[in-house]
Amino acid sequence: MRITCPHCGERDHREFYYKGHALALERPAADAGEAAWDDYVYLRENPAGVTRDLWYHEGGCGAWVVVTRSTLTHEVLSTEPASEARA
């Protein structure tokens, strides 16, 4: 699998560490309540199709990258730096 790092360009995925769904960027407020936190930390939509997930270019430039891709075909649709993804 090859992933385009927004800084480095297309790279073998062996350079990347995978964290999970990009909803990790949407951290709830401390007082958001039990359901919101359960959603954030544990529950997953886990789609069979397009998903957005977080990869860390650990063996490369150290950027956290949001990757939009298909879990069925592994096709990568787009990538962007996590630092710009939340806006």
Place this chain on the structure above:
Amino acid sequence: MRIEGKGLIARDHRVSFTFDGVRYSGFEGDTLASALLANDVRLVARSFKYHRPRGILTAGSEEPNALVTIGSGGRQDPNVRATVQELYDGLEARSQNRWPSLEFDLLSVNNLAAPFFGAGFYYKTFMWPRAFWEKLYEPMIRKAAGLGALSGQDNADCYERAFAFCDLLVIGAGPAGLMAALVAGRAGADVILADEDARMGGRLLAETYEVDGKPGHVWVEEVLAELRAMDNVRLMTRTTVAGAYDHGTFAALERVSHHRADRGAGAPLECYWRIVARRSVLAAGALERPVAFRDNDRPGIMTAGAVRAYLNRWGVAPGKAVTVFGNNDDAHRTVRDLMAAGVHVAALIDSRHDAPEVDGVQMIRGGQVCGSMGGRGLEAITVRRTSGEERIQTDCLAMSGGWNPSVHLTCHMNGRPEWRRDIASFVPVPGAVPGLRAAGACNGAFSTAACLREGAAMAAAALEDLGIKVPQVATPDAEDTPYALEPLWAVPGKGRAWLDFQNDVTVKDVKQAAVENFRSVEHMKRYTTQGMATDQGKNSNVAALAVLADATGRGIPETGTTTFRPPYSPIAIAALGAGAEGKGFQPQRFTTSHAATVARGAPMIEAGLWYRPSYFPKPGETDWRQSCDREVGYVRNAVGVADVSTLGKIDIQGADAAKLLDFVYTNMFSTLKVGRVRYGLMLREDGHVMDDGTTARLGEDHFVMTTTTAAAGEVMKHLEFVAQGLHPEWDVSLTSVTEQWAQFAVAGPKAREVLNGVLDTPLDPTEWPFMSCGAVSVLGVVARLFRISFSGEQGYEVAVPARYGASLFDILVKRAEALGGGPYGMEALNVLRIEKGFITHSEIHGRTTAYDIGMGGMVSAKKDCIGKTMSQRPGLEEPGRECLVGLKPVGQDGRLLAGAHIYREEAEPKRTNDQGYITSVCHSPTLGHMIGLAFLADGPARYGEIVKMVDGLRGVTTLCEVVNPIFFDADGGRMRG
């Protein structure tokens, strides 16, 4: 038998080899298979289940029968296909799966018991008596199973791995592949042409066709010469593209030295390539399929294309009287080529009533071979025609059931090939592997001209995708005969007709599977083991599917499609994992004091990727405990020196650095004063402890964080995630400085004295209270000093740029020794911290909370931090949780063991009574008995209680008293002093 004047072998280079100890000779350019056939060796192997005598079926890597072992000792290579192994002088090959010999194999008795060994028989028996399975039945089955054997010795050959990149990868160098490479090469594209054979050319080397008005192999040489001259084209012979993976990534195996007698030159035996191609053309050709009939597995029965290959490429006639049996026009070529070479053709049997005439041979139209005779090699066949059965004496049968396009790679990404009725074969679905186009025979185009055309066209299409201009390349003239066949999968009749030769799966087995309701193709495959032999069904899957379709009254497309998984042909583990033997498995990280430490005889232990000393033995010490106790004594009574450079160190700078720390630690860091250090506890977002360590404030916007050795990488990722993902608006920069600084703990009552010997300005105790830090000058070098303690004694950590680490370590140790101290290792470090109740990852093992380790109070109420909300879930704070305590044995000699579990004194030691477990133990030389840290249900409320430690594994039960985990100097006076 060798035919003079035929073949592309080097007749002037004779080489000698042995098979089962018998010496034979062949020529350079031979495969082991062609040389054996040239020497009239027909019996080459035994089958898997029935130990049937087997010969050579094919002339390629799909060979299911002729598997041999090459070499011996650490170089012993089992299951090598004789059809792929190139001959070299001194080659030693042995047959497999036979005892005592290939000729007389006792287990061929299985063949007589075949009626009881039908599909799935073992699921129905061997169940009684129960104990017999492991003791009798299974060992028996295991012993009989398997073909070749590993030597049991460490692999002695060298392997390597490499990466390659290209615009266009062309897989297969037959007519289609060569044309594709030629077009792309002339266009200036960056091309790799890979072919599994030692010699490029594919079927053009095995046939007598002309291309562009000259013999096919001559045209091949001309094209190769042009390609070799191009800088932008790489030719990879002996390279099997074995797997298609995501985004243009391919795995390929290059057989670098299998054909070389001398491998001593340090050359790798194989190279495993990862090829990244922007586009690819699959030109893998097609594989001929056998026809199933009674006893179609005797040595001497081969595919018709293989017979032509042996004749035309290697100048070998596999028999003296060859019979050809087919259902298609292509088989007729075999007759023509054999006759032209002067080989007697006994008959041509074509199952089609309307088959075209072939002159000069006895032709039986509408006939079917329905049986074979012979002992260890074919002697005669029986042919059935409407008028009755007839016996034909023959020692070689060339059979052809048609050709299967090599669609394998197009299945590797879950592509399902589709059925083409006109050629009775599966063909690839375009797009099955993104960026890959199939051309030629693997795409169902069987004439040479069609292959050339498709090769050129697919390369052109690929280049157009890439925006590379495509030159006009004329397609050379070549035969363009249509391919006509009438499907024939299995000749009806009694007896056993083989589908999967190696695994001994017969038509009957497939039918029986269908009767037993294993009607799904996957069920049939798994129930009969059809297609699971070393050829992965290359020779048999389509026919087996057809038999199943027939047995279940369905068409082939409805029955299912065959699929193939990587690798295309088997790859040695040594190639895939090349370089990982021994220390090559993972990087080794050495501290700057490593050499000095080893020189002192310290046994080294792994800490993550790092190496750290266990202890520093002294002459006369016979046991590690003596060394350890002595080193603990250094620190408690004088001074000890330890290299602590392996701890992670992260430089954190920026206007929002303090904010970041407040957010990732449970406690406050924005309130920390410049020049001071604070211990911090870090949680994961799920509320459990991630790591701990000290962080020093070097400047208003400048901190340096310490992590544990094990968690350094994880913490760095975590901080980057917070900085980039959760708070990209913060001004903060993170840099690992673990490697920049060599850092040494100097601890003990005489620590200051040692340091004053190297500091350019002596320490003023009032300026350097406990938990202070700052820049210092060490022997003229700018350094950092931290007054922190992991031992409970007055302690400092001094950091110098790593280039001076080795030197400073020597100086500190020398000075410590002069004061009655010295270096200490991990064992002593562990004792010191357990005596103080300090935790490590033995305690913060990922399942504990701040509350569990008695640090609930460190979670600041004033702010949010990572993990805070989830740490307040009811289940993580309620009574009954296992919390950190100290344990000491009731008697001085009581033995504690880490990993032991804890029970109430009177309770039976069973799971339902479990109260906790011990995480760390040591013998405390300071206290004179063992001590331990443990997690105990409601632990802190139970100080003074006597509990029972039980270690069932080692048979130790010890009564212990639950105590405060800080065993020594509870008020911390010594480390503040």
Place this chain on the structure above:
Amino acid sequence: MDNLVAKSPCAGLLPLTVGRSTATEVDAGKMTMVSPRKGHAEALGKAMQSAHGLGFPAPNSAGTAGEVRAIWFGHSSALLIGTEPADGVREAAALVDQSDAWAVVRLEGAGAEDVLARLVPIDLRLVSFPVGATVRSKIGHMSGSVTRVGEDAFWLMVFRSMAETLVHDLKSAMEAVAARG
């Protein structure tokens, strides 16, 4: 009086020549990680240009100005090599001394590309990786930095503690390449 003696990361391990490639240790001098402060990227570039003669390098590129080099080193950092950062740089960036953190090895010779093709999952052939190109990637199992410093010469950098593994991996690859002739 005690005296601190400096020791380089590859001391005792290099130089090494096998076949047509040679690995030698580089004493790069002062190395400083330069990370622009939030909102100061432009100012940093200008400060570097005026003080050191080269700007903050673009991703995957390395600049040189006389003895000074700047190698792009991460999503928001570069390694300034061969000089003390000037005051203007100090104002616009977080600076971290890395002079002792990295082993720097020069690999050169006609076989160098083939050697690296065995270790680095990136196309490092001259056409796709010209002089002045750099990557952060993996060298074997290690995170590292590869920069082309000449037509047939590269700088390889890994953490100092892994110098021995780097040399081990290089040696294996160099031998395999050499054995092929």
Place this chain on the structure above:
Amino acid sequence: MRFSGLRVLKEGLTGNKGWRPHWRDPEPKPEYDIVIIGGGGHGLSTAYYLARDHGLKNIAVLERGYIGGGNIGRNTTIVRANYFLQGNSEFYSHSLKLWEGLEEDLNYNVMHSQRGIINLFHSDGQRDAAARRGNMMISQGDDAILLGREELRKMVPYLNFDDLRFPLYGGLYHPRGGTARHDAVAWGYARGADQRGVDLIQNCEVTGIDIENGKVKGVQTVRGPIRAKKVAMVAAGRSSQVAAMAGMRLPIESHILQAFVTEGLKPVIDNVITFGMGHFYISQSDKGGLVFGGDLDFYASYAARGNLPTVEHVMEAGMALMPMIGKAKVLRSWGGIMDMSPDGSPIIDKTHIDGLYVNCGWNYGGFKAVPGSGSVFAHLIATGNYHPASTRHRLDRFRTGRGIIDEEGKGSQHNLH
């Protein structure tokens, strides 16, 4: 038809004409008491134990493809009970006991082979963790033996004792652990369930779950609607999609796990060996192939195929640990879709919808759990109460923080378990 050696003999002598289908292919009925979604190992064993232990017969197992086509058809066949946390310890112990009587019970030779499992350790810390695990196993009534380096060398002399990157300190030996013929387990349960009247319906994908007023009413399928009093979701690999039909989100991420088999070789590895430092485990099948695997591919995926970095890592671990397997050739690799839960342990529970049950989150340890899972899930469905061996596999444990069973200690990141 009862299977036996005698039967095989008799059939062999009479032309093997008497064999009958191992299970029927019935048409779906309009209504069942219980519909089980998923005809994999867990679904089939659940049906079997509902029939065997609770006398229930009006049950359908709905399978989208062919029975046994999920992870039970693509795993590394290891059977063990060597867990150390409450919740898992008693559950896998229960499961192993069922394995030990499975052949007689099913009258089907699933080739359960108790050849022993060795978990290697490489440091004092790892020995302590192994001891904690072994002691838990013993306190649960199971077997565990702590092997020192020399004892280990006697058992498996071909490991790299000389220069392994992470040296061998010893191993935790679990003699009752072993392997089984994975497909046969599915077929044996299918046959057993069928014989007890359960309808196994293949090629019957469920497309919807009918819920009225918080109570389950049945399912929609490609072969029409089927009413049901109770519906059990046992569709590992597709758990999230099935649950979504009921409007639920699960704490599950789907990941790829690859596995590998070599060509058939004469016996050379007698036990199951696991090399934690390399995330590598290996055994040799009765057919002679070395069957081995490693860690996940790490990214969420339903593609049932992996990529090269993981392949290479697994092979590296193999070469590091036992360089004598170098010449064994990998014949086939494949990928399965793992239901990764946030603590690495399964979920076997009721849901907030009346009559709807869920069984998921087996991570990569579902095969050994097949008998236990079916037995405790059947108990829950039939009685409404938790089986004593599975009181902790609750769906709400993450929300409440009560009884999280995190053997790896990796926390809520799914792919780290």
